[in-house]
Every structure is written in C-alpha cells, then in structure tokens.
Amino acid sequence: MAEQTVLTKPAIQVENLDLYYGQKQALYDVSMDVEVNTVTALIGPSGCGKSTFLRTLNRMNDLIPGVQIKGTIRLHGESIYDRNIDVEMLRKQVGMVFQAPNPFPKSIYDNIAYGPRIHGIRNKKTLDEIVEKSLRQAALWDEVKDRLRDRATGLSGGQQQRLCIARALAVEPEIVLMDEPTSALDPISTSKIEELLQELKNKYTIVIVTHNMQQAARVSDKTAFFLNGELIEYNDTATLFSNPANKKTEDYITGRFG
Numbered sequence: 001m002a003e004q005t006v007l008t009k010p011a012i013q014v015e016n017l018d019l020y021y022g023q024k025q026a027l028y029d030v031s032m033d034v035e036v037n038t039v040t041a042l043i044g045p046s047g048c049g050k051s052t053f054l055r056t057l058n059r060m061n062d063l064i065p066g067v068q069i070k071g072t073i074r075l076h077g078e079s080i081y082d083r084n085i086d087v088e089m090l091r092k093q094v095g096m097v098f099q100a101p102n103p104f105p106k107s108i109y110d111n112i113a114y115g116p117r118i119h120g121i122r123n124k125k126t127l128d129e130i131v132e133k134s135l136r137q138a139a140l141w142d143e144v145k146d147r148l149r150d151r152a153t154g155l156s157g158g159q160q161q162r163l164c165i166a167r168a169l170a171v172e173p174e175i176v177l178m179d180e181p182t183s184a185l186d187p188i189s190t191s192k193i194e195e196l197l198q199e200l201k202n203k204y205t206i207v208i209v210t211h212n213m214q215q216a217a218r219v220s221d222k223t224a225f226f227l228n229g230e231l232i233e234y235n236d237t238a239t240l241f242s243n244p245a246n247k248k249t250e251d252y253i254t255g256r257f258g
Ligand SMILES: Nc1ncnc2c1ncn2[C@@H]1O[C@H](COP(=O)(O)OP(=O)(O)O)[C@@H](O)[C@H]1O
Pocket: 021, 024, 026, 044, 045, 046, 047, 048, 049, 050, 051, 052, 053, 064
C-alpha cells in the first residue's frame, strides 16, 4: 500500500446517511469520506440535495423543523450527531460560507472579531492579530487595512464574500463548507475566490457546492455528483470529468440534463 494512503485519515466520514424533511426523503444512503487538505466539490442539478448534504456536516439542518437524519457522520472519528456533542464547538470546527455574502451590519473589524469574541477572546492585541491574519488569509487585507472601522456593507460584493470567508477563518476552523460562494459574484471576484481556495486548502479542508461544472473542474481535487438525493459518483475530479464510471454522471457532465 502506498505510504500516503496509510497516513492520510479522512477529515469526515459519512456512512449510510438518509435525511428526511418531514415525510419527504432528500438524501438516500449517502456514504463518502472527505480527505484532509483537499477541495471537494459537490455538483448536480438544482434540488438534488447538495445544500442539504453540506448542511449535515455541521448540523445546520438541526435548525430546520421536522428534519430527521439516519446514518453516521464522523469528524476525526467522532460521531457529530452524538448526544454529548457541543454543536457550537462543532460549528467552530466546521465553518460555513453562504451563497450570498452576508456580513453583519458592523465594521469590517467587528465582523472578523465577532466569532473570536464569542469564544472569549477579549485582548485587543490578540483580536488585532486575528483580524489581520484572517483578512490576509482571505486575500482582503491590502484592500481594507486602512478602513477597518468602515461598515462591511459598504464593500463590493466580491470583497464582502472574502470578508465572510475571513470571518469563517477567524475562529480557526479545520473544515470550511461553502455553498455556491461565487454564484452572486462577477467573474473577476469569482476567480479571486477560486485562487484563494488553492491557498486555503494547504491549511483547511474545503467542501464546496457549485452548480458550475467548470468551477468544480478548476478548483477541486475530488468531485461528488448527486442526483435526486443519491450520491451517484465520487472520485478524483480529473477522473470524474474525463472518465466517468456512471452513465448518469456522463450524461450530466456532457450537458444532457440539468
Ligand atoms: N427546508 C426544507 N424543507 C423542506 N424541503 C426542503 C428544504 N430544503 C430543501 N428541501 C428539499 O430537499 C431537496 C434538496 O434540496 P437542496 O439540498 O436545497 O438541493 P440543491 O442544493 O442541490 O439545490 C429539494 O427537493 C428541496 O425542495
């Protein structure tokens, strides 16, 4: 066995996951591992369960009434749906960035310092350092360093989304979930975020939903194709796009539906 396969433990292990919204089943027996320090893309037509699946990874579906989940999701071997799991701590470890940039109506600085403050950091110098580091990691520091006290809502859409990424990074997560993070952005802002992902994966594990197959092909190491709540195929991105194993994957990536 290659040395690497022995050493690399998955960050997340999903086994036989079913999810229901009330009576309606939205995920069917999904099993997959997410590897550490990779970008994993979730693709598939609208309504196939990408966002639902993404939200199970940090229990965001808990907030939706009537949701039932069966199966197991482990984060470094520990089951995240166990009773004794602290959901706030889980969401600190597994951060999230949403489709539309959603900065708080606060200053740039306070947006980034928000999470660390909630987790008890009060020291001004420490907060300053976290703000700078997070903004640097999100490739936004140079653009905003002279106006940290300005309102975040005054930034451009692309800057706001990088701010939201910086805000997610500020609490030092291990995993960052992103749900179509560029779908509201122009092409230049989109490519900035795509470049950023390549930097971030050195330090974080990223799972990104995208309805844009070209984006999945550009940014991800692994791709998972969902259809009607089922995981149809999961493989190295290059293989999935060049040599899909399943006819449904092939039909989707060649644009026959979706
Ligand atoms: N809060 C919800 N309540 C009920 N059904 C939902 C909810 N969110 C999503 N669904 C349903 O679950 C299925 C998967 O949706 P979703 O995960 O949003 O798909 P995608 O992100 O791939 O577009 C769809 O049929 C959708 O209508």
